[in-house]
Amino acid sequence: MPEIAWREALNQALSEEMERDVNVFLMGEEVARYNGAYKVSQGLLDKFGSARVVDAPISELGFAGLGVGAAMVGLRPVIEMMTWNFAILAMDQIVNNAAKLRHMSGGQLRCPIVFRGPNGAGGRLSSQHSQSLEANYAHFPGLKILAPSTPADAKGLLKAAIRDDNPTIFLEAELLYGVKGEVPAGEHVLPIGKADLKRQGKDATVITWSRMYYFAEQAAQLLEQEGIHVDLLDLRTLKPLDEEAILTSVRRTNRVVVVEEGWSFCGLGAQIADLLQQKAFDDLDAPVERVTGLDVNRSYAAVLEKATEVSAERIVAAVKKVMYQEEGT
Amino acid sequence: MATEVQLPALSPTMTEGKIVKWLKKEGDSVSSGEAIAEVETDKSNLEVEAFDDGVLLKILVQEGETGAVGAPIAVIGAKGEKVEASKPAPKPAAPKPAAVQPEERAQRPGGPAQVVPIRRAEERAPAPAPASEDGRLRASPLAKRMAREEGLDLAGVQGSGPSGRIVKRDVEAAMGQVGAAALAPAPRPGSAPPPAPVFGRREPEVLPISGMRKIIAQRMAEVKPGVPHFYVTVDIDMEEAVKVREQAKAAEVKISINDLIVKAAAMALRRQPKVNVSLQGDRLLQFHTADVGIAVAIEDGLITPVIRDADLKSLGAIAAEARELAERARRKALRPEEYSGGSITVSNLGMFGVDSFIAVINPPQASIVAVGAVAERAVVRDGKVVVRKTMSTTFSGDHRVVDGALGAQYLQELKALLEQPTRLLF
Numbered sequence: 001m002p003e004i005a006w007r008e009a010l011n012q013a014l015s016e017e018m019e020r021d022v023n024v025f026l027m028g029e030e031v032a033r034y035n036g037a038y039k040v041s042q043g044l045l046d047k048f049g050s051a052r053v054v055d056a057p058i059s060e061l062g063f064a065g066l067g068v069g070a071a072m073v074g075l076r077p078v079i080e081m082m083t084w085n086f087a088i089l090a091m092d093q094i095v096n097n098a099a100k101l102r103h104m105s106g107g108q109l110r111c112p113i114v115f116r117g118p119n120g121a122g123g124r125l126s127s128q129h130s131q132s133l134e135a136n137y138a139h140f141p142g143l144k145i146l147a148p149s150t151p152a153d154a155k156g157l158l159k160a161a162i163r164d165d166n167p168t169i170f171l172e173a174e175l176l177y178g179v180k181g182e183v184p185a186g187e188h189v190l191p192i193g194k195a196d197l198k199r200q201g202k203d204a205t206v207i208t209w210s211r212m213y214y215f216a217e218q219a220a221q222l223l224e225q226e227g228i229h230v231d232l233l234d235l236r237t238l239k240p241l242d243e244e245a246i247l248t249s250v251r252r253t254n255r256v257v258v259v260e261e262g263w264s265f266c267g268l269g270a271q272i273a274d275l276l277q278q279k280a281f282d283d284l285d286a287p288v289e290r291v292t293g294l295d296v297n298r299s300y301a302a303v304l305e306k307a308t309e310v311s312a313e314r315i316v317a318a319v320k321k322v323m324y325q326e327e328g329t
Numbered sequence: 330m331a332t333e334v335q336l337p338a339l340s341p342t343m344t345e346g347k348i349v350k351w352l353k354k355e356g357d358s359v360s361s362g363e364a365i366a367e368v369e370t371d372k373s374n375l376e377v378e379a380f381d382d383g384v385l386l387k388i389l390v391q392e393g394e395t396g397a398v399g400a401p402i403a404v405i406g407a408k409g410e411k412v413e414a415s416k417p418a419p420k421p422a423a424p425k426p427a428a429v430q431p432e433e434r435a436q437r438p439g440g441p442a443q444v445v446p447i448r449r450a451e452e453r454a455p456a457p458a459p460a461s462e463d464g465r466l467r468a469s470p471l472a473k474r475m476a477r478e479e480g481l482d483l484a485g486v487q488g489s490g491p492s493g494r495i496v497k498r499d500v501e502a503a504m505g506q507v508g509a510a511a512l513a514p515a516p517r518p519g520s521a522p523p524p525a526p527v528f529g530r531r532e533p534e535v536l537p538i539s540g541m542r543k544i545i546a547q548r549m550a551e552v553k554p555g556v557p558h559f560y561v562t563v564d565i566d567m568e569e570a571v572k573v574r575e576q577a578k579a580a581e582v583k584i585s586i587n588d589l590i591v592k593a594a595a596m597a598l599r600r601q602p603k604v605n606v607s608l609q610g611d612r613l614l615q616f617h618t619a620d621v622g623i624a625v626a627i628e629d630g631l632i633t634p635v636i637r638d639a640d641l642k643s644l645g646a647i648a649a650e651a652r653e654l655a656e657r658a659r660r661k662a663l664r665p666e667e668y669s670g671g672s673i674t675v676s677n678l679g680m681f682g683v684d685s686f687i688a689v690i691n692p693p694q695a696s697i698v699a700v701g702a703v704a705e706r707a708v709v710r711d712g713k714v715v716v717r718k719t720m721s722t723t724f725s726g727d728h729r730v731v732d733g734a735l736g737a738q739y740l741q742e743l744k745a746l747l748e749q750p751t752r753l754l755f
Binding site: 254324 | 471472489
């Protein structure tokens with residue numbers, strides 16, 4: 001299987017879906033002539049022309065709304081946000097229109113639209129450009145939230161998102177675009193709502209998604225050297241949440257660490273901890289431990305940014321804590 | 330200052346005790362924890378010990394005399410101290426269960442000198458789990474669930490988590506001990522019985538009493554006051570059971586027919602749990618253990634030591650334990666907890682050649698099984714008269730909580746287990 005980078009995997013998904021369905025089009029800032037701020041749309045303008053690969057002005061609310069309108073009348077827009085930090089401007093269109101059109105129209109309207117772009121830290125981009133915003137979108141009914149970790153999962157889920165008849169938030173990690181992995185060529189569509197057990201252990205379950213998967217994998221390798229084996233569950237889809245996969249793993253391991261890049265307060269890990277105390281209370285041998293970005297704004301200074309980020313060492317400490325091997329994280 | 334030594338309650342039912350022997354005489358020094366007298370209770374002879382250091386100044390109840398529980402039997406004080414004129418004996422205190430006595434006494438430091446029953450070394454409970462600072466038992470939800478499913482009492486488990494929280498590994502460690510005890514090989518004949526497993530035993534639960542059951546209990550108590558008995562009798566073919574005993578003998582394991590009956594009685598309780606109950610006051614208890622009493626005739630009466638968890642023990646283990654208990658019963662050396670509790674009793678008069686008899690229930694148990702001799706009898710099998718080793722068994726049930734059909738079903742189980750004793754293996 002060929003090894004390609006994340007950005008190439010996304011490019012494949014877009015290109016294949018645009019070939020497959022003439023209703024699919026891509027719009028966003030610098031997606032056409034500049035081939036994308038992160039080069040995800042490399043070559044697409046040449047291939048599909050300016051009617052289907054559209055450069056938008058710097059007006060997130062405007063082109064998000066244009067996409068919602070296009071979806072209402074039968075097209076399948078893919079709206080690229082240069083980063084999810086900028087999409088905050090477009091939240092009114094995303095949550096007040098895209099997420100609610102089906103409901104407000106009594107089921108007469110569908111909104112098959114994908115909002116995608118980089119999420120989370122980009123490396124010394126300071127507080128306004130380093131946010132992980134999945135918890136915000138996960139709060140609203142009517143949106144599906146995808147946050148894959150590997151290039152193969154990214155391709156398979158972006159294709160699934162484009163084919164889905166509901167508005168989808170597709171979160172890419174800015175620092176992952178260059179990460180390479182084996183990606184199946186051609187038709188590779190993954191089911192939305194299915195987590196992937198990327199590593200099987202017995203001592204604890206580490207639940208994570210997106211870029212944090214790589215920290216968790218690194219932590220799992222460190223733990224393995226000490227004879228501790230963890231289930232590493234990559235959620236891939238944050239909403240709808242794959243409760244079955246979570247509960248199945250936790251019933252086996254009895255201990256849970258949730259790792260997320262974003263802040264702890266009202267983060268997804270809190271939701272997962274709630275799920276566990278509701279549905280797996282009697283299976284828990286320790287309180288659910290969370291490893292998150294520290295509850296402060298990201299710094300520009302490298303050393304300060306690093307100090308507030310998730311690390312493999314913090315995950316290792318959290319796993320040991322739920323195993324009652326060490327105090328504190 | 331001189332203090333009186335009061336006669337302690339040494340068994341749950343003791344109201345008075347006879348001084349069999351003074352182990353110290355007046356003028357002897359005594360130290361805290363030292364045995365000073367041997368007392369005969371209603372069940373066995375036990376020693377009492379001094380609670381304070383001093384000199385035994387005066388014996389108030391002489392050897393052969395009887396004192397009420399709580400009454401002064403001696404005075405301990407400083408050497409040369411004058412003993413005041415004997416005051417009238419205080420009104421006997423209500424007997425307290427012996428099981429809680431030592432702790433109660435121990436919790437009154439600085440009080441008057443007391444005597445407490447000698448705690449034999451093997452009777453000492455394992456050190457209690459260090460409770461958390463506020464005395465609460467802390468356990469993870471999983472640990473609690475595991476304990477519930479396995480019938481483990483977490484009070485005896487030491488927690489290794491923060492603030493003494495009991496977690497999975499602690500339960501597993503505790504269960505490992507139980508498992509090892511349950512799987513321990515049967516002792517060789519004559520060797521000491523294995524200690525009864527203390528982990529893994531579930532406490533009885535209180536069952537709701539239905540309206541119908543209340544009326545049945547009332548009516549039965551009107552007709553037959555006390556414990557209203559009913560009786561069900563069945564003949565059991567003992568050919569196979571006798572063979573088992575012979576096979577065991579060939580393997581140098583000495584087991585009796587009664588040991589087979591004890592095990593079968595316990596397993597039948599497991600299969601008919603509705604018989605495994607006890608009416609205590611207005612509470613109906615459901616036992617989750619199968620403890621079987623064995624009636625042992627002793628000089629001047631009888632006593633019923635209990636084989637705990639007889640359903641879980643091998644026949645060899647039951648045999649060794651029964652022999653040892655019976656031997657100590659005859660010496661009146663049983664401890665109260667060894668003849669308390671139990672779900673059912675097996676009473677066997679077979680050794681006297683008795684064909685069948687009816688036994689009286691030993692409350693608060695709800696049933697008793699009376700077995701006669703295994704004797705060759707003419708029975709009809711497939712239309713022919715044949716000679717078979719047969720044993721008559723009569724079940725007595727407490728009709729307030731057990732009905733005839735239930736008693737019959739229990740006997741069916743017992744009969745099936747004894748007629749095909751390989752079933753005792755599963």
